[in-house]
Amino acid sequence: MPRFMSLIRIDEQAAAGFEPDPDFEKRMGALFEEISKAGVMLETAGLTPTAQATRVHWSGGKLSYTDGPFTETKEVVGGYAILQCKDKEEALEWTRRFLQCHPESWSVTSEVRAIDEATG
Numbered sequence: 001m002p003r004f005m006s007l008i009r010i011d012e013q014a015a016a017g018f019e020p021d022p023d024f025e026k027r028m029g030a031l032f033e034e035i036s037k038a039g040v041m042l043e044t045a046g047l048t049p050t051a052q053a054t055r056v057h058w059s060g061g062k063l064s065y066t067d068g069p070f071t072e073t074k075e076v077v078g079g080y081a082i083l084q085c086k087d088k089e090e091a092l093e094w095t096r097r098f099l100q101c102h103p104e105s106w107s108v109t110s111e112v113r114a115i116d117e118a119t120g
Contacts, residue, residue, distance in 0.1 A: 004091040010078035044081035
C-alpha cells in the first residue's frame with residue numbers, strides 16, 4: 001500500500017498570534033484517534049520554529065550552513081504526517097479532514113506527495 005507524506009506549511013510569523021478555539025484540540029484528537037484506528041497514520045509531528053533550524057546547502061562541491069530564523073521565507077514546513085493509504089485520493093481525503101479541524105481564521109496548507117518507495 002503506498003505511503004504519502006503530508007507537509008504542513010504555515011506562515012510562521014502569523015501563526016505566532018493565532019489562538020485556537022476551545023474545541024480545536026478536541027476535534028484534532030478525535031481525528032487522530034480515527035485515523036490511527038484505521039491504520040492510516042504511520043507518524044506525525046510538529047516541528048520546532050525555524051529560529052532553531054539550520055539549512056545545509058550543497059553547491060559547487062562545498063557545504064554552507066545558515067542558521068534560522070529564515071525571515072525571507074513566508075511559508076515554512078511546520079509539521080508532517082506519513083500516511084499509508086490505498087491511493088492518493090484517500091490521502092487527500094484525510095488531509096482535507098485534517099485541515100478542516102483547524103479554526104477558520106487560520107491559514108494552513110498541506111502538500112501531499114507520494115513517497116518514492118524505489119528510493120527508500
